[in-house]
Amino acid sequence: MTSTIIEVRQLTKKFKAKTAVYNADFKIARGEIFGLIGQNGAGKSTLLKMIGGLIHSTSGEIYFFDRSESKDQSFFERMGLLIENPGLYPQYTAYKTLQLLAIAYGLKSPNQYIIHLLRLVGLDASDKTKVKNYSMGMKQKLGIAIALLGSPDVLILDEPINGLDPQGIVEMRKLILELNKTGLTIIISSHILEELSKIATTYAIIHKGKIIEVISKDDLLLKCEERIELEVDHVEEVLPVLEQQLNISNYRVIDQQNVHIYDSHIENHQIVHLLARNQKLVHSIVKYKMSLEQYFLELTKSAGELHA
Amino acid sequence: MLNIFRMDLHRFITNKIMYILLLVFCAFQIFGIFMFKQYAQPIQAGGIDISKMNESEFIQHLFSQPPSWILIYIFVFCVYFYFSEYNSGFYKNYITMKKARVYSVVSKILVQAIFTVFMMVAMVVSDLIGRGIFFDNTSIGDLGYFAKLLIGLFLLLWAFSILILCTSIFTRSMLVSFGIALVLVLNVVGMIFAVLESLLDNVYLSQYLLVSTIYSTFDYNHGRDLIHIASVATVTLLLFAFIAIRLKIKEDLR
Numbered sequence: 001m002t003s004t005i006i007e008v009r010q011l012t013k014k015f016k017a018k019t020a021v022y023n024a025d026f027k028i029a030r031g032e033i034f035g036l037i038g039q040n041g042a043g044k045s046t047l048l049k050m051i052g053g054l055i056h057s058t059s060g061e062i063y064f065f066d067r068s069e070s071k072d073q074s075f076f077e078r079m080g081l082l083i084e085n086p087g088l089y090p091q092y093t094a095y096k097t098l099q100l101l102a103i104a105y106g107l108k109s110p111n112q113y114i115i116h117l118l119r120l121v122g123l124d125a126s127d128k129t130k131v132k133n134y135s136m137g138m139k140q141k142l143g144i145a146i147a148l149l150g151s152p153d154v155l156i157l158d159e160p161i162n163g164l165d166p167q168g169i170v171e172m173r174k175l176i177l178e179l180n181k182t183g184l185t186i187i188i189s190s191h192i193l194e195e196l197s198k199i200a201t202t203y204a205i206i207h208k209g210k211i212i213e214v215i216s217k218d219d220l221l222l223k224c225e226e227r228i229e230l231e232v233d234h235v236e237e238v239l240p241v242l243e244q245q246l247n248i249s250n251y252r253v254i255d256q257q258n259v260h261i262y263d264s265h266i267e268n269h270q271i272v273h274l275l276a277r278n279q280k281l282v283h284s285i286v287k288y289k290m291s292l293e294q295y296f297l298e299l300t301k302s303a304g305e306l307h308a
Numbered sequence: 309m310l311n312i313f314r315m316d317l318h319r320f321i322t323n324k325i326m327y328i329l330l331l332v333f334c335a336f337q338i339f340g341i342f343m344f345k346q347y348a349q350p351i352q353a354g355g356i357d358i359s360k361m362n363e364s365e366f367i368q369h370l371f372s373q374p375p376s377w378i379l380i381y382i383f384v385f386c387v388y389f390y391f392s393e394y395n396s397g398f399y400k401n402y403i404t405m406k407k408a409r410v411y412s413v414v415s416k417i418l419v420q421a422i423f424t425v426f427m428m429v430a431m432v433v434s435d436l437i438g439r440g441i442f443f444d445n446t447s448i449g450d451l452g453y454f455a456k457l458l459i460g461l462f463l464l465l466w467a468f469s470i471l472i473l474c475t476s477i478f479t480r481s482m483l484v485s486f487g488i489a490l491v492l493v494l495n496v497v498g499m500i501f502a503v504l505e506s507l508l509d510n511v512y513l514s515q516y517l518l519v520s521t522i523y524s525t526f527d528y529n530h531g532r533d534l535i536h537i538a539s540v541a542t543v544t545l546l547l548f549a550f551i552a553i554r555l556k557i558k559e560d561l562r
Contacts, residue, residue: 053404055560076404084562087397089319104315104402146401 004065005030005154005185006051011060013046020046022209023060028154028187028202033180035200036189037296043209044189045084048158051187052081080152082160086143090132094118094142095125098149105150117145121175137168144175155179157188161195173199197292207300224290228261228268231283232275235259241278246270257283312408313415320419325388330426333381334434340377341438362449364457364528366435371461374523375493378427382465383489385423386472390416391482399561409556413473417549420469428462456528463541464522468492470545471518474552477559495519518544 004027011024021043028034038044049055051062053076064075088097095114102110115125121141131139140160147155157176161169176199180186190196196203203220205213215223232238235253242248242261250262261271268285275282290298320326344358356365370376393399402408440446448454471492476485491497501514514520521540526533 049561054400054562056558074406077406077408079404081400081404083400085397087400089392089396089398100315100318101401103318104311104405106311149401150405 003030004028004063006187007063008047008051009061009063011047011050011062012058013043013050013055014058020209021050021206024206024211026204026211026214028185030153030185031180031183032185032201033176033199034185034187035196035203036187036206037191037193037196037203038189038206039191039300042191042206044191044206045158046209047206048083048156048187048189052076052079052083052156054081054083077150078153080144080147080150080155082140082143082147083156083158086139086146088131088139088142090130092131093128094123094131094134094138094145095127097131097142098145101146101149107149113149117148118142120148121145122171135168136163137165137171140164140168140172141175144179148179152184154185154187157186159190160188161190161192169195193292193296205296205299207303210303212303213299220292220295224292224295225262226264226287226289228266228271229284229286229288230259230261230271231257231285232259233257233281233283238275238280241274241280242271245274260288309407309411309414312402312405312411313418315402316412316415316419317422319393320389320422323389326385326423326426329381329385330430333377333427334430334437336377337431337434338438338441341435341442345442359443359445361445362447362454363432363435363439364449364454366439367431367457367461368525371523372525374495376522378431378465379468379493379519379522380490381427382420382424382469383472383486383493386420386469387476387482387485387489389419389423390473390476391485394476394480395482397562403561409559410553413477413549413553413556416473417470417552420473421466424462424465424469428458428465432458453528456534460526460528460534460537460541461522463545464518464537467518467541467544467548468522470548470552474548474555477552477555492519495523498523516540 006028008024008026011021012019013021024047036044036047046055050057064078067075089100092100095118098114098117099110102114107113118125121144123138123141123145131142134142140163144155144157144160147157160176161172164172173195176186176188180199188196188200201217203213203215203217204211205215230238235256235258239251239253239259242251246263246266248261248263248266252260252262254260268287271285272282358366358369361369371378399412403412436446436448472485472489475488476482479485479488498514498517498520501517501520505511505514515524516536518540521537526537528534528537
């Protein structure tokens with residue numbers, strides 16, 4: 001059974017006249033990689049900052065382990081944050097940066113732990129290069145090492161692959177998946193959907209400050225799965241023919257005229273020939289496959305139309 | 309609390325700008341004394357020749373001539389120290405810790421107290437060196453009076469640094485903070501109050517303003533003057549420390 005680690009209820013943030021996040025509602029289960037998808041300016045960072053305790057909500061509540069943050073703010077310290085850019089002193093080395101923060105965290109003899117964290121993210125503890133000379137990827141890695149310093153239960157990563165080169169993206173993906181394997185719950189935002197689809201286990205789609213859908217990876221795969229969309233006069237007359245003569249078993253009846261067939265071994269022409277032989281009229285038949293990107297665009301488009 | 313203070317203290321001690329500021333201050337202080345010798349007419353300040361002044365009188369003489377360099381150095385350091393963390397976003401790495409917002413402000417207030425002490429030590433040492441070289445006079449005068457003067461000045465300067473911290477938190481802009489700090493150091497507020505007071509009868513508010521108090525000459529052997537200094541410093545210190553903490557708690561961080 002998965003337990004809820006964070007629950008967001010009716011969370012709203014207004015900046016003067018602008019509503020950045022409106023009535024956000026969702027739950028995050030322990031151990032999942034929760035992907036927050038949205039265009040630039042959709043409200044992803046604002047939402048993550050509220051969850052991370054950097055900014056205050058205008059209304060609504062965040063619950064950590066069923067306790068409201070307004071009653072017990074100590075839960076914020078169980079989170080590691082990498083929001084927007086990592087906060088680094090340019091004149092420090094990676095090791096010195098962690099050493100300085102280890103003082104704030106009150107860590108006793110932190111040297112071995114710092115070396116372990118730097119190794120974990122792929123940085124060298126003995127490297128004397130100053131942070132100002134780091135590449136974007138190295139800075140992001142150091143940001144993750146910093147976020148892990150307090151041994152958090154939840155890691156919040158806001159656009160961690162922004163500005164990374166292809167190799168950096170692969171390394172970052174590998175690191176996130178490795179961290180998740182240790183039991184860490186990860187909340188990650190991105191507008192690069194393809195990348196997010198490789199790691200997230202649940203998606204929340206945010207558009208113009210509103211969470212328009214929260215969907216598990218399995219449900220999303222089902223929605224985007226390759227299928228044949230068939231439109232006929234009467235589905236109930238066609239299905240026995242398809243079942244008996246083409247061995248179709250994986251399908252979903254949408255309504256009296258539409259059925260979606262998920263059996264990947266079937267081709268459109270086989271269905272058309274079979275139904276023609278049996279004198280069944282085919283109104284339309286379409287092979288359909290949707291990427292996460294298309295799904296997102298369709299969803300935000302319809303949400304935009306609804307909004308308008 | 310102690311851990312965040314230790315972190316800030318570590319950053320303070322390893323911060324080169326602090327040592328540079330102290331060195332530049334000492335150099336200018338000594339140079340200022342040289343200029344007194346070279347170009348000042350036989351100045352009579354309160355009936356005493358500058359070259360004959362003891363350290364207490366000399367410090368009071370310097371502070372009676374705004375703008376005070378020590379105030380400028382203090383505001384430069386305070387604004388720099390706060391914004392080096394704020395602009396880099398380093399606070400995001402620890403601010404989620406319990407009560408970290410409060411502790412972060414208190415920690416900076418304590419670091420500013422240490423810097424103020426450093427500045428005062430630098431001032432006294434460079435004065436003694438400069439006066440020793442150019443006036444052949446290293447007299448401190450009455451030690452009790454000197455101690456009271458230093459404690460009073462420390463409280464006033466520390467309160468001023470807290471006012472600057474509060475301004476920095478409020479404005480969230482380094483440039484704006486520098487601008488406001490400069491206006492404060494020039495005692496523009498005090499002058500405006502003084503003008504307004506001249507239009508009214510029996511109103512003497514300006515003398516209770518922090519910067520006006522710093523620039524005023526007091527008799528530290530006089531109980532009433534001591535109460536004036538202690539009350540202005542304490543009220544300013546507590547008021548702006550409280551406001552700074554409240555602002556930080558309510559602040560939406562970037």
